[in-house]
Amino acid sequence: MTATKKDPVLVVLQLSGGNDALNTLVPHGDPLYYDNRPSVRVPEGQALDINGYVGLNPNMGPMKRLYDEGKMAIIQGVGYANPNRSHFRSMDIWHTCEPDKQGTEGWLGRAIREIDPNKENVLTGVNFGRGLPRALAAPGVPVASVGNLATYGVLTGIEADEQRTEALDIFSKMYSPTIGRSSVVDYLSQTGMDALKGADILSTAPEMYSSSVEYGDDVVAQYMKNIAQVHLAGFGTRILYTTAPYNSFDTHAGELAAHAKLWQNTSNAVGDFMDDLREHDASDNVTLLVFTEFGRRVHDNGSGTDHGSGGVAFVIGENVKGGLYGEYPSLEEDKLLEGDLHFNNDFRSIYTDLLENWMGMDAQPLVNGQFEKFNFV
């Protein structure tokens, strides 16, 4: 595969459960950090220093490398007004861009509809995981949702190959459009054929793939590998999405050990993913967003941290202007919001940047408003 002008691709990795921003981008130069975190902290001198004030969690080596290469933007103090500390609601807000009322359409669902209005490619958007995140949901927009790429497809429970081939053949005939039936049946036919087509194409990705990169065994690593496989297969997929296991970042207790492991895995997966794409000369048209629904309480609870606000997000890619964006929220008592970090930057600014500067789209209708960009791409 050669580096020609290729359509921009957006990959999103969602860290579910509320990643602790303070122990991810550690304000190690601020004595208030150590005051607030008597137990649940990155010990002095261990953070991977960036500017003398903040540094990355020591388990984020591969991401620090990307930062040092100038390929990673760190957006500090991300959130939205009147932060909601419910996982579900806050994630919904990130997904739908509707902080004040409940929305049902996702920002990326809308983006996929914009990219491929005539549904010419059933794989314009692909999710890895069971069930579709609301970010990708929009009525009439087909998005393949893949639990396991190696076994993805229709009627996968039929084990004998010959039998399954025959069953799929019958399936495609049964779902072929016929005249004189109701519009609902027509819609089902179309959807069944889309699903079959998507599965047929996707199932070829693993066999087309070979790489010297060895990903970890954890779920995030395996799904990042799947994303690489689908990208490298050249199906024209523009938006790829995956999610860390449900609420895995919800570190109310035993945070130090759990959080270290989570970032080892996540950071390795991100590093491996970039190495993999580079090995195949296919990294130049990919940008990766890593986000979470909220940060955590400034003061620890002795063993972990409770739900807070003001999070940190990462944008990674060859075309990214690396560096720190936004201001680190103050840890001073009177600058906190009910014991949490104040957000300085609306999350929709990140989306706007990605949609306009990277994807070349008009962001306003997709994110429900006009937001200042960071211009990190």
Added chain:
Amino acid sequence: MPTNQEIAQMAHLMRRAGFGATYAELEQRAADGYEATVEELLNPTAQPDLEMDILERHFVDWREMNALEVNQAYWTYRMINTQRPLQEKVALFWHGILCTGNSKCEHGRQIQLQLDMFRELGMGNFDILLKGLSRDPAMVFYLDNCMSHKGSINENWGRELLELFAMGVGMDGHANYSEDDVKEAARAFTGWTITNAIPRYPYGRYESGFIYNPYDHDEEDKTFLGETGNFNGDDIVEIICRQPSAARFVSRHLYNFFVADEVQVPAWQNTPPRDPEAIALLEQTYFDSGYNLTAMLRVLFNSDFFKNARFEKVKSPTEVVIGTMRLVQDFTAPKLGLQPLANTIRYMGQDLMNPPTVEGWHTGAEWIDSGTLVERINFAADQVGNTSLPGIQEIVSRLDSEQVTGPDAIVDRCLELVGAYELAPETRDQLVAYAGGNGAPAPGTPEYSEAIAQTLQLIVSTQEYQFA
């Protein structure tokens, strides 16, 4: 012996008034008679409730039942095994309309208690149900009535009560209420609140209780839907229930859930009902019976418009999963794997007790997209392809004893046994061709049961199986 037509009619009734039934149950009920079965369904308390004691001993983490997932598993088990199918179906019906979501409540047990209220009041009088709902702690919290105070109202509950729970924005092209009515309703409900929340840590979550605070109740006159008085919440409910719009609202929802897919609720103001005569009959029954849901359901299930509406609804994810489990007869006793089973409903797009918004789920064709369709097909095909499950063994041994051979006969009999499904001729031809590919295994052989399981797998993969 009931006729095929009687079996088909019974299969239809049991899919709609319950979650489907095995062929043996259909035969028994058809022999008892259609109207007798309707009466039995309408009197759920004549049947024993589920024996929960053994479940609680099996699933020790069910003791507190705080998490959403545990409650989803519990409800899944209930729907599979209940001997009061209509009671459970009605709870699901109201849950989709009188919505409360865990995304805000974050206390699954509290929502389960709301479902208990639907089980108890859901087939009684509509005004009593709404009075129960107005006092339900999960609802009071979900729609912020606890934040609504004398002199400083929060309109959320007042608005949704009118718009989404009892009247609808409008009908026959006109509005059903004004913005002032919303505010006046909210004023009447001031002081309807919940007991103070007990901090979650360190002892876990506590159930909330409803409490009426007379000091926070607005005692001034209110003018609501043209009537004036010092109304309290119950007065508002009674005024609402007298409105033609309430009759229309309940009738149209019953029709949409039990009879045939309607357009989505927001379109009801300007789109007339799919079957105006059916709605008129239900509205009449609403008033004649004093807003009684059992009376309305009796008229509905015994009507021709219901009997003629076979396969006019796209199954909800809950109906797909529970219906399939009742067919294969798995999870008839507590065992591991219940939680993953409950999760499949979520993967198909219906996160029970956590609807996307207070509007509930969009239904009909909107349940289906390429991701959820694959989940539906693969789930059902995996279940019916498992010849070790009692329900599948029952089907095989019945075909066996009837000495059914030849692809045409096998396909037709299988269709009857899974619930009298009807296929488009093109679809049936394909199934017969597929069954023919298995050669002609003799009854009683393992190849024979394999061939039947494979036929069943294709049957549940059809578009027709997605309809109830």
